[in-house]
Each structure stands twice: as C-alpha cells, then as structure tokens.
Amino acid sequence: MPENANTTPEANQPGPLIIGISSRALFDLDASHRVFEKEGLARYMAYQREHENEILGKGVAFHLAEKLLGLNDDGMDHPGVEVVLMSRNSADSGLRIFNSIEHYGLDIQRAVFTNGASPADYIEPSGAQLFLSANDDDVRRVLMAGYAAATILPSAIRENRSSQLRLAFDGDAVIFSDEAERIYKEHGLEAFSDSEKRAAMNPLAAGPFKPVLEGIQRIQSAYPMEENPIRTALITARSAPAHKRVIMTLRAWGIRVDEAMFLGGREKAPYLRSFGADIFFDDQTVHCSLASREVATGHVPHGVANEPSSDVSEGKE
Known part of the structure; x- marks a missing residue:
C-alpha cells in the first residue's frame, strides 16, 4: 500500500x-x-x-x-x-x-x-x-x-423566490436512454406502447442525467423528506401503460423523484410553471422552446430526437 x-x-x-x-x-x-x-x-x-x-x-x-x-x-x-x-x-x-x-x-x-x-x-x-x-x-x-x-436557452429570468431548489427533468434521452424513443420513431406510438407494456419490469438503460440525479439524491438524503431543500420532478409526455416501466426503472436504481407527471402529450410549460422549476432539462427542441418562456431551460441535444435525420420534434416526449 x-x-x-x-x-x-x-x-x-x-x-x-x-x-x-x-x-x-x-x-x-x-x-x-x-x-x-x-x-x-x-x-x-x-x-x-x-x-x-x-x-x-x-x-x-x-x-x-x-x-x-x-x-x-x-x-x-x-x-x-x-x-x-x-x-x-x-x-x-x-x-x-x-x-x-x-x-x-x-x-x-x-x-x-x-x-x-x-x-x-x-x-x-x-x-x-x-x-x-x-x-x-x-x-x-x-x-x-x-x-x-x-x-442553456435564452429565457426571461424569473427568479423562483422559494428557498427550495426545484429541478425538473424529462425522461427518455435525459434520465433514461433513448431506446424507447427509437421504437416510437421507427414504428409509431402503438408499437412504442406495446413494447413498453411488455418490458415494464425490465429497467431502462441509463441516460446522461442519471449520475446527476444520483448526486442530487445523496444531498437530499441528509434531510428529512418533508423538510428538504431540494425537490425534483419528472415531467414526461408518457402516459399509461408506458408509465410503469419508468417507475420500475427508478425503483431498480434506488432513485426517487418527488413528483412525477405523465402528461400523455400535453404541453409541459404550464406544469413547469406550477411546479416552480428553477431549471428544466429536455431533449426535444419544441418542448424546450415552450418551456423557456416560463422557466430556465436546458436543451439536452442527445438521442434520436437530435440526430440529423430525426423527425420526432413533435413526438411522444
């Protein structure tokens, strides 16, 4: 030694x-x-x-x-x-x-x-x-x-005056890999939903932001859950039955998010405003553009939605 x-x-x-x-x-x-x-x-x-x-x-x-x-x-x-x-x-x-x-x-x-x-x-x-x-x-x-x-996208700077740090994340290609998003792109929404239902108990592979969530949770764990200075949210366009695989993946990783919103394709910006996000991370430019009008937003140019031939800018996530 x-x-x-x-x-x-x-x-x-x-x-x-x-x-x-x-x-x-x-x-x-x-x-x-x-x-x-x-x-x-x-x-x-x-x-x-x-x-x-x-x-x-x-x-x-x-x-x-x-x-x-x-x-x-x-x-x-x-x-x-x-x-x-x-x-x-x-x-x-x-x-x-x-x-x-x-x-x-x-x-x-x-x-x-x-x-x-x-x-x-x-x-x-x-x-x-x-x-x-x-x-x-x-x-x-x-x-x-x-x-x-x-x-970091240009945005009106709206200071969240709450002392609590509020972080919001998209799911596919951000917290998780883009494996499910690729099925949606290549085969459509029905194939995506069927695939996610069959694979509900199989954890998704990690996306680039998994280590960030792990680091955040190590800090959160020092505080009581009900009096925590950090609050996290998953805000995704997924809906039932594709929600279950997300929940089971987070459970398998030992990672919790404080709030989870499965929006079924509805616009995310109003939910981000209500959550009071200090920043939101998403892989799709259309969602980022709308979100940046309400909260600080980071575009994650990762995964199939950001490949040159991609046409999923109006897609599931």
Whole structure:
C-alpha cells in the first residue's frame, strides 16, 4: 500500500456534486458576445478589459448556481456542491467575470479559461458531472464524452423566490436512454406502447442525467423528506401503460423523484410553471422552446430526437 494512501472512512465518501457552468450561462454577456461576433476576438478581449470593473448582469443559470452553492451553508452532513467556471475567455479577459462573481458573493473558486478553445476537453479532469453552457457545440462534445450537459436557452429570468431548489427533468434521452424513443420513431406510438407494456419490469438503460440525479439524491438524503431543500420532478409526455416501466426503472436504481407527471402529450410549460422549476432539462427542441418562456431551460441535444435525420420534434416526449 502506498505510504500516502488515505485509509480513513472519509476517503470512501462520495465527493461533492460538481457542476461546470460557462460564463455566458452564469452572466448576461450578450453585449460582449455581439462585440465578438461583429468585431472579432481581439476587439472582444479589449472590450472586456475596458469594462472589467462593470459588474455583469445575472444570466439564465445564475439563480440555479446561487441555490446550489447555498446548500453548502446549512451545516448539514452531505457531500455538498461545487461550481466550476468553464469559459472560452482568456484569464485576462475573464477578470471581469471573476469581479462579478466576487460582487455577488458566489463561492466559485475553480475556473478553466480556454481562450477560445472548447472547455469540453476539461470536463473529465474537473470532475464535473454536469456541464451547462450557451454553446451548443461544447454541450454536444460533452455529451458525446459520456457526461451530462445542456444548452442553456435564452429565457426571461424569473427568479423562483422559494428557498427550495426545484429541478425538473424529462425522461427518455435525459434520465433514461433513448431506446424507447427509437421504437416510437421507427414504428409509431402503438408499437412504442406495446413494447413498453411488455418490458415494464425490465429497467431502462441509463441516460446522461442519471449520475446527476444520483448526486442530487445523496444531498437530499441528509434531510428529512418533508423538510428538504431540494425537490425534483419528472415531467414526461408518457402516459399509461408506458408509465410503469419508468417507475420500475427508478425503483431498480434506488432513485426517487418527488413528483412525477405523465402528461400523455400535453404541453409541459404550464406544469413547469406550477411546479416552480428553477431549471428544466429536455431533449426535444419544441418542448424546450415552450418551456423557456416560463422557466430556465436546458436543451439536452442527445438521442434520436437530435440526430440529423430525426423527425420526432413533435413526438411522444
């Protein structure tokens, strides 16, 4: 055994839930981005230096990050949350971002500045289980590498003033694999329903967000169920009889969701508004577009609905 091996019980404890967030998801960088698009990188870097003492406005994912980090301050014995800034800025132009982080009192200590390169290459060494970014190409690269990721969509920033963190997830191609969605695409709704009914007792394979749910549940388990600072919801267009396989899969995984809504194809946005989601993750652009009018939304460009030949944008999920 190596001399420096840590054999204490703490060494076997799971680490914190680590979330990588890009600067454009965390802060409102629209004006800066327009400078980059119109005048190029050199002018953008100069612009950021010129304005580095001007505090950036809050971005779509700001309140999510704030609530996640707030879980570390309650004195409870849980793994905690770490947010890592992952930015295409350089360290020099990124000074404005860190000034803004300090202004708002966000406990973000680690950062990766790539000076125009994709931060996707640094997801594994950062230990992040989830990556949130406004750059769809970076998100797709992270998903292809086997990690959860979502493209944060432009949205009116509506702060959920409840202190409780409320997270909502779609099912197929997000929490679960897209295996059932593929049957729907290739053979239609009736074949999908029949297949799911026959396979009701066979757990679905994991989707990219299963590890995220597991990390959330490790934090939730430190609190009484009735007084929990985190509440989760599964909001899916599935309906009976396709609901049973979802329930049995979550049971087999040992994962609970606090609320589950099987909507049978009804629009999800009103339910998200009633749930008060701080963020919603879905793989289909049509649902994300509608949801983003109500709540912060992350598009998960994963699975059959996001393949070039896909025509299921108005489909089951």
